[in-house]
Amino acid sequence: xxxxxxxxxxxxxxxxxxxxxxxxxxxxxxxxxxxxxxxxxxxxxxxxxxxxxxxxxxxxxxxxxx
Amino acid sequence: xxxxxxxxxxxxxxxxxxxxxxxxxxxxxxxxxxxxxxxxxxxxxxxxxxxxxxxxxxxxxxxxxxxxxxxxxxxxxxxxxxxxxxxxxxxxxxxxxxxxxxxxxxxxxxxxxxxxxxxxxxxxxxxxxxxxxxxxxxxxxxxxxxxxxxxxxxxxxxxxxxxxxxxxxxxxxxxxxxxxxxxxxxxxxxxxxxxxxxxxxxxxxxxxxxxxxxxxxxxxxxxxxxxxxxxxxxxxxxxxxxxxxxxxxxxxxxxxxxxxxxxxxxxxx
Numbered sequence: 001x002x003x004x005x006x007x008x009x010x011x012x013x014x015x016x017x018x019x020x021x022x023x024x025x026x027x028x029x030x031x032x033x034x035x036x037x038x039x040x041x042x043x044x045x046x047x048x049x050x051x052x053x054x055x056x057x058x059x060x061x062x063x064x065x066x
Numbered sequence: 067x068x069x070x071x072x073x074x075x076x077x078x079x080x081x082x083x084x085x086x087x088x089x090x091x092x093x094x095x096x097x098x099x100x101x102x103x104x105x106x107x108x109x110x111x112x113x114x115x116x117x118x119x120x121x122x123x124x125x126x127x128x129x130x131x132x133x134x135x136x137x138x139x140x141x142x143x144x145x146x147x148x149x150x151x152x153x154x155x156x157x158x159x160x161x162x163x164x165x166x167x168x169x170x171x172x173x174x175x176x177x178x179x180x181x182x183x184x185x186x187x188x189x190x191x192x193x194x195x196x197x198x199x200x201x202x203x204x205x206x207x208x209x210x211x212x213x214x215x216x217x218x219x220x221x222x223x224x225x226x227x228x229x230x231x232x233x234x235x236x237x238x239x240x241x242x243x244x245x246x247x248x249x250x251x252x253x254x255x256x257x258x259x260x261x262x263x264x265x266x267x268x269x270x271x272x273x274x275x276x277x278x279x280x281x282x283x284x285x286x287x288x289x290x291x292x293x294x295x296x297x298x299x300x301x302x303x304x305x306x307x308x309x310x311x312x313x314x315x316x317x318x319x320x321x322x323x324x325x326x327x328x329x330x331x332x333x334x335x
């Protein structure tokens with residue numbers, strides 16, 4: 001399947017859930033804010049959400065410090 | 067008659083009035099006299115368009131006087147708009163304490179500040195607290211410091227942790243929200259919750275300002291509608307790469323200026 005992740009094409013051989021995508025990208029779900037097709041999601045509540053062909057994702061990963 | 071600016075307010079005085087005569091009439095207790103930006107002790111014959119400031123050491127101006135003095139430093143129309151605004155700041159550490167001070171100095175009317183933490187000795191490397199405030203709740207210490215800068219800024223404080231359940235209640239009615247937490251999980255929680263529950267209220271968040279990497283790598287970026295992110299988005303606070311005053315202040319300055327630009331109807335980028 002093909003996804004748009006932060007404006008770039010992302011290809012996967014298998015279907016993916018959001019949680020599986022995070023694993024592939026080595027992201028920690030608790031530190032991420034995600035916009036799926038222009039809708040902000042509570043990341044940790046949506047790890048089982050199945051992604052679909054053509055989904056557009058904006059992923060912001062926060063780093064510590066303030 | 068000639069027209070001068072006296073303590074930032076227009077004033078007409080008789081031709082031939084001297085500085086000391088003006089003091090005797092307007093502010094006999096003044097011990098510091100400033101003419102057109104320069105302190106002076108000698109008497110001086112006042113001319114049209116002179117700017118005169120008189121200060122009595124140790125005397126605190128009242129709200130109206132301070133307003134006039136501050137307004138003179140702002141573009142007309144700017145001060146009135148920001149004086150009516152209400153800004154929420156989640157976190158009173160290196161970012162939050164610097165942002166709050168910048169916004170109070172610029173004349174934001176109301177600040178709502180939340181933090182659960184106490185002032186610790188290590189915080190003094192970058193946070194706007196003093197050594198005699200160690201052990202105080204940060205929000206109390208910050209309120210105290212803001213009141214020493216401008217006692218007429220209204221500051222509401224919340225001592226405790228922010229979560230998705232209390233977020234909207236603690237920061238009810240804010241015009242702009244600022245994320246100024248330290249932990250990445252807290253930053254993500256606040257950002258996602260705010261954008262979901264208050265999508266019409268702009269959010270200014272920060273990520274990546276540790277260490278002493280280049281100043282210009284810290285940027286203000288629009289992520290999506292009403293969500294602005296400040297920082298280099300990479301440099302995390304970690305062993306060997308601590309948080310330091312200069313770069314944290316740069317990020318805080320970006321955040322405060324983004325807030326100001328939003329309040330004045332400009333794009334923060």
